[in-house]
Amino acid sequence: MSRGALRFCCAAPILVGIVFLTAVIVVSQAGLGIGVELVTIGTYISELVPKHIRGRAFACEQAVGFMAVPVVAFLAWLLVPRAPLGLDGWRWVVLIGAHGALFVWWIRRNLPESPRWLAQQGRVDEADRVMRALEAKVEAEYGKPLPPAAPPVPVPPSGRFSDMWVPPYRSRTLMLSIFNIFQTVGFYGFANWVPTLLIKQGITVTTSLAYSSVIALAAPVGPIIGLFIADKYERKSVIVAMAALIIVCGLWFSQTTAAALLICLGVGLTLGSNIMSYSYHAYQAELFPTSIRARAVGFVYSWSRFSAIFTAFFIASVLNYFGSTGVFVFIAGAMAIVMLVIGVMGPRTRGVALEEISH
Template sequence: MSARPGAAAAPTARIDIPARMDRLPWSRFHLLVVVALGVTWILDGLEVTIVGALGPRLQDKATLGLTSEDIGALASSYLVGAVIGALVFGWLTDRFGRKLIFFTTLAIYVVGVGLSAFAWDFWSFALFRFVTGIGIGGEYAAVNSAVDELIPARLRGRVALIVNGSFWAGAAIGSLASVALLDTSLFAVDVGWRVGFAIGAALGLLILFTRRFVPESPRWLACHDRIEEGEAVTAEIERKVEAATGKTLPPAEGELLIHPHKTFGFGLIFSSMLGQYRGRSALVLLLMIAQAFLYNAIFFSYGLILTKFHGVPEASVGLYLVPFAIGNVIGPIVLGPFFDTVGRRKMIFGTYVVSGVLLLVTGYLFAIGALGPVSETAAWCVIFFFASAAASSAYLTASEVFPLEMRALAIAAFYAIGTGLGGVVAPYVFGLLIGGGQPWPIFWGYAFAAVLMIAAGIAALIWGIDAEGRSLEEVAAPLSLAR
């Protein structure tokens, strides 16, 4: 049987690695994967929240003396770095494997966070935020690929949502930490916010240590002509699971006949993305843009809304962000299992549309002055209970509806495009709108984000993929599959 176009000829091989991985019961091994890989989002949430909550303090002449526009531009700088990091490391993840890259990207992230603690003006801070963004952008591709390929199919949806939603656990911690960091009785005006970044860098170094226990994806190894390594990794995982559960695993059912290749050319990857999978590509792009615009527009500017429109003292901003973050954490935990039972399409539709409708209502109430700081925070908690699950489902969709050989690059490409269109522009635009001091222009920004969410939800219901409970190879056949 001949090899597929775009790669050198290779003999066929019969593998059962996907079936063996998907039949595994939940064990300590899977918990290790979730903690070692997912904890990055907690750290990211912590330091991004510190930037958001400390926005008003950074405008103080005793610190960096930034403007509202500068705060928005910093968020955009971070997101530009994330876009570049996603594209570069997305390709490298598919080329050199998941494990090498999720070590590298976390190291870059730690460097960026650590340097942020020593920023001396807007431009230095923007540069360090850019470096941090490069690391976190690469993490999205490498980590989501690895999680999907190491977690059993029947649990993949809820685990992916919880991992991506864990960002908000870090946000809650960051919100509380910002209260202490802004307390001038504990830290000098220009010291507290720097301490927050230094702590984040130190924690990141600890995470690097735990990641050495996470193996390379055996699915990736097999498709890249390293079948013996893939078999060995799978056997070791099975041994650990049997030792942890005390039960012998049942036989695996299902094999694949593949043409393994060491590399896969860009021509084959992009022709698949824009040809056979163009419908899926369009859907993922819409989901990514909608959630990126919603989140980045609101989250990066919420501290300014509280201080400028509700008169909340700078030192208390973090207290209002805690319940907001908690709503984001609880959403994926409560709603995640339904993505594996009720189904992907229905749940994506529901979470996106409900988020959009609630945002319209809340934005209007804000514009007419009907909300105070407490009631608006409560409204955001409800909105983002649903929006957090919706945003996480966008990454889940991007990571499971494309073939293994292009999975990381697909995640990276759609994250980059979605973040570039919905994320880089939104914080800067909302910074300008808030700086204008009028509520109605801000409402129209919210309305635009709401319409995007509703449109994306409807598209998911019509053109989405029923991926619940199905192996990754069934959802999207590998490019190396023998025909």
């Protein structure tokens, strides 16, 4: 063996290790960034919008976010089999998605800080300036004076992690932690496994991908529906109802091979998951005071990320031994726990000020 070849053989494992480590770091950073975004966005929206449109605000935010699902599906279909300008298609998909962050950064430059957070930090004058600016804009849009402000509420000091474990927040923390563990099973158990589950139903690979694309088009429709219903019904009631819809559609999905019915049931599962998504993102941000809101939402939501790590392995194992019927029985069991924990332990929040919910 030549000296150059020997050097390459010795260096190859190191190079592979460096590439792998770099990929892990990049993916981890992206995951950390998105994870922090999800927590911060929910906290920010809940603190900034009026109580009578909180649900619709979350529905609007998620409708825009879920628009990316069919767009990415289309980009993947268009680019992945090709290599424009000599660059692999999948890299183009990633690059296009990453450049979206630049537009988000530009949009956010003029966003006001949360007045509730400013007041909680003792920056009362800044909070007052933000509120006055918001009120002036609303008055200009509506062309009439705003109604009288609600009585002032004492601002609590900065919260600590231990504050999540005293009444009434202890039961809410436990409820949402359990909820997030099991809602992930329903959400990702279907969304990430649609093509495989369709193949198990006897659909060919090519046809299953076409069906999956049609089902993906329904992703933003759930939150769009929320623009009309989000503040008409209690958040907890919507979560329980959508969990029930996922159970019905999922078990039915596992028992049919008719193409049109499979697509309809897949759309029903997607709508149920995404309506539940905007509802619980709004709900968990409402249940804690400003002093611990972001910290508490981050803690309870982190359980959904832990659950997502293991859900794929559980689904794969169940699918291997029990087929698609077993998968949907597994999902139905998880959704039954969601219905029980939210239905029994969840307080009502619709149209209630955050300060009232906190107390």
